[in-house]
Amino acid sequence: MTNTNYPICYAVKNKNIDIVAQSRSGGAFTAFSDDVLEKGGVIYGCVFEGLKVLHIRAVSKEGRDRMRNSKYIQSNIENIYLQVKKDLDAQKIVLFSGTPCQCHAIKKYIGNKVYENLILIDIVCQGVASTKVWEDYCAYVSKKVKEPIVSVSFRNKKFGWKSHIESFYGNKKEYHSGIMRDLISNRYILRPSCYSCPYKNMQRQGDLTLGDLWTDEQMKLPFNDYDGISLVLVNSDKGQEIFNASASKTESIRIDITRCKQRSLHTQVEPQKNREAFWKNYKKRSFSYIISHYTTETRTNRFKKFIKQVVRRG
Structure with a gap:
């Protein structure tokens, strides 16, 4: 064969x-x-x-x-x-x-x-995905938890196989979201x-x-x-x-x-129709602006029922 x-x-x-x-x-x-x-x-x-x-x-x-x-x-x-x-x-x-x-x-x-x-x-x-977006995302999370991020896990299974949640780990804190997956799925980055x-x-x-x-x-x-x-x-x-x-x-x-x-x-990925506008905003605006306008993270708070964005450990 x-x-x-x-x-x-x-x-x-x-x-x-x-x-x-x-x-x-x-x-x-x-x-x-x-x-x-x-x-x-x-x-x-x-x-x-x-x-x-x-x-x-x-x-x-x-x-x-x-x-x-x-x-x-x-x-x-x-x-x-x-x-x-x-x-x-x-x-x-x-x-x-x-x-x-x-x-x-x-x-x-x-x-x-x-x-x-x-x-x-x-x-x-x-x-x-864009390495630039990834680096900015990591910097955003680090600022959010007020400590360096030392490791990361995409699609953390503790939230379910199909959850598509990114988990970031500092020495004392964790941060969980679906920002990266949103931007990828929406065909921006x-x-x-x-x-x-x-x-x-x-x-x-x-x-x-x-x-x-x-x-x-x-x-x-x-x-x-x-x-x-x-x-x-x-x-x-x-x-x-x-x-x-x-x-x-x-x-x-x-x-x-x-x-x-x-x-x-078998199916080609089509770029988002407003991808050009996204990148214009990306170059001019803050990462927080990108999250609020191009992801579901702040609009629907989809993880609220089972996850806190910042969790203290140890």
Whole structure:
């Protein structure tokens, strides 16, 4: 089986409930990468380093575990392609996880040589957000809680799998909101190239594609406990092999891909009609103004029932 317009689609959940809790979907990435690590392979993936996002190389489960969780900011991938090629030439099994454009860049970098020891996983990607907005958002939160922010978590599962809440952590305080997700969902702050992405189709760049399973059929799945289910597309023979190798660690059911609600697999993101006006305001106004006029944060106070924006700890 080679990459086609019709990948095989699965709903997947890791059997280890602790792994599911620490993941943002169903823990499929951990199951797939476990097999590579157990064979002495190398994992490349995206992590938070403080408030910055970058790709790293990992040869242990501890290093790999840092790659869990969502990141909606473009990662710094400096020197990673060079390291990947060195590992491939050293005959190591390499699993690289990233956006479809990053996976395509790997292919372009290594050229026409076929590496059977390279496994690519692309993620279902709506687009990546402006680094400038992210930095300003972090500064806004730090000022709000009156202390430096030391770590962050997108889509904090303690508020539910579908909550899309960002959690910021200082040494003594926490701050929770959905500002970034609002700005991304409303199509204001994606990089311009993301509005003409050439990878919004079923000709996937990865041997496997990972995302969240949003579907009407989700409610009928025997392992649906509302803690997260992974959408997995198997796109190649190599992808099928690693999928099969992880079978003892996962529960999975083949599903009809036409029932999947991940529009980002095949539908181009349209820029917001007033995106130009947004950026004019962004350059002239405060971040508080942007929040009040372009997000639901202050207009509806949607988290009021179950969350306080600033929570003291310790």
